[in-house]
Amino acid sequence: MPLVFPFDPNIARAATIPARLYNDPVYLELENERVFAGTWQLVGRAGDVAEHGQYFTTQVGDNAIVILRDRDTLRGFYNVCLHRAGPVATGCGKRNTLQCRYHGWTYGLDGGLLRAPEMEGTEQFRPSEMRLVPVQVAAWGPLVFANLDGKAPPLLEVLEDMPARVAAFGCDTMRYVTRKTWDIACNWKVYVDNYLEGYHLPVVHPGLHKELDYDNYRVEPHRYLSYQHAPLRPVHGGNASMRRYDPSKTDVPEALYVWLFPNMMLNIYMGQMQTNLVVPVGHDRCTVIFEWYSSEPPTDAAAESEWTKLLAFSDEIQEEDIGICEAVQRNLRSRIYDRGRYSATRENGVHHFHSLLHEFLT
Ligand code: FES
Ligand SMILES: [Fe+2]
Incomplete structure (x- = not known):
C-alpha cells in the first residue's frame, strides 16, 4: 500500500481520506513525525x-x-x-x-x-x-x-485573528477550574472529524439540536484553524422552560468554537472556556482531555450547581459522540469500506482538516 494518497482540494469533487489512515499504525508514526512534531x-x-x-x-x-x-x-x-x-x-x-x-x-x-x-x-x-x-x-x-x-510559524501567526475575536470573552484572565479525560476506542482523526461538523447534530445529539439554530450553523476554515458558528435557536414563548440556554439572557449570544490543527479545540463562552485535546495512544485509541477555565473559578466545581449542570450536559454530549466515534472506527475496518464523499454544504471543516493532513503527510 502506498503511503501517499490522492486528495482533491475541491470538496465538491473530493473523496474522504482512505480507511487505512485510520487503521494502519504506520500512519501514526508518520503523523507523529510530520504532524505532531511540526505543529503547536x-x-x-x-x-x-x-x-x-x-x-x-x-x-x-x-x-x-x-x-x-x-x-x-x-x-x-x-x-x-x-x-x-x-x-x-x-x-x-x-x-x-x-x-x-x-x-x-x-x-x-x-x-x-x-x-x-x-x-x-x-x-x-x-x-x-x-x-x-x-x-x-x-x-x-x-x-x-x-x-x-x-x-512551526510563531504561535500568534498561526492563531491569526483569534485572540482579537475572543478579546471580549476575557480569556486572558481566566483560571483553571477542572479537567476530565476519556479513553476512546477510535483513531484520533475520527474524533476530530466528528468535532468539525454539525451535520451529525440532529441524529446524534437530539438534546443539543433543540438548543442550536441548525440552519445557521456554519464552519469557517482559515489556514491552520477553523471556527464553528453555532448560534442558539431563538426562544419562542411556550417552550422556554424546556431549554437549557436562553439566548436573550446573555449579551454575547454566540459562543466561539475554535479548532486548531491538528488536535486541539477551544470552546469559548462569556467568562468561561474549555480546551479539548485529542491525544493518540495507538492507531485505534485516543485520550481526550477536557479542561475548563473561568473568569470566576468556583472554589469547588463539584459543589456548585451551575458547574455540576454544565459538566453533566458536557458529559451527555461527549457520551453521544464517543458512541458514534467508536462505531465508526469499527466500521472503518470493514473489508468493503475505503473512502466516502463529503457534504459540500456541511462538511467543509472536515475537508479542511483532511487537506491539512494531506499537506503535512505527503
Ligand atoms: S546523568 Fe546519566 S543519564 Fe543523566
Ligand atoms: Fe458531536
Whole structure:
C-alpha cells in the first residue's frame, strides 16, 4: 500500500481520506513525525509556570519535554539527559536547576550543562558547550504550547485573528477550574472529524439540536484553524422552560468554537472556556482531555450547581459522540469500506482538516 494518497482540494469533487489512515499504525508514526512534531501542541497551563523556577513535565507523542520559567522567559526542553537519556525533571515543581535522576548531571534553567561529576578522564568533553535540546514554547492566555521541531510559524501567526475575536470573552484572565479525560476506542482523526461538523447534530445529539439554530450553523476554515458558528435557536414563548440556554439572557449570544490543527479545540463562552485535546495512544485509541477555565473559578466545581449542570450536559454530549466515534472506527475496518464523499454544504471543516493532513503527510 502506498503511503501517499490522492486528495482533491475541491470538496465538491473530493473523496474522504482512505480507511487505512485510520487503521494502519504506520500512519501514526508518520503523523507523529510530520504532524505532531511540526505543529503547536497544547502542553499545559501558564499558571503552573508563573514564577521563576517553576516547571512541569509532559509528553508529546514519544517525546518527554519539560517546560519551565527562567525569570521572564518561558523555556522548553526535551526531558532527555545528554548522558544516557535519563529524565532531567519529573512531575512538576520549582527548582533552580534540573538534575538528572540517573547519574546526577545538572543543568541550568537555560538548559546549559552546569555539572557532570566524574567525567575527568573523558576526552573531548566540554560541558560548557553542552545544553539540553530546546523546543519552541509560547503562551496564549492561560495556555502553554510547544512545537517540537522548532519550525512551526510563531504561535500568534498561526492563531491569526483569534485572540482579537475572543478579546471580549476575557480569556486572558481566566483560571483553571477542572479537567476530565476519556479513553476512546477510535483513531484520533475520527474524533476530530466528528468535532468539525454539525451535520451529525440532529441524529446524534437530539438534546443539543433543540438548543442550536441548525440552519445557521456554519464552519469557517482559515489556514491552520477553523471556527464553528453555532448560534442558539431563538426562544419562542411556550417552550422556554424546556431549554437549557436562553439566548436573550446573555449579551454575547454566540459562543466561539475554535479548532486548531491538528488536535486541539477551544470552546469559548462569556467568562468561561474549555480546551479539548485529542491525544493518540495507538492507531485505534485516543485520550481526550477536557479542561475548563473561568473568569470566576468556583472554589469547588463539584459543589456548585451551575458547574455540576454544565459538566453533566458536557458529559451527555461527549457520551453521544464517543458512541458514534467508536462505531465508526469499527466500521472503518470493514473489508468493503475505503473512502466516502463529503457534504459540500456541511462538511467543509472536515475537508479542511483532511487537506491539512494531506499537506503535512505527503
Ligand atoms: S543519564 Fe543523566 S546523568 Fe546519566
Ligand atoms: Fe458531536
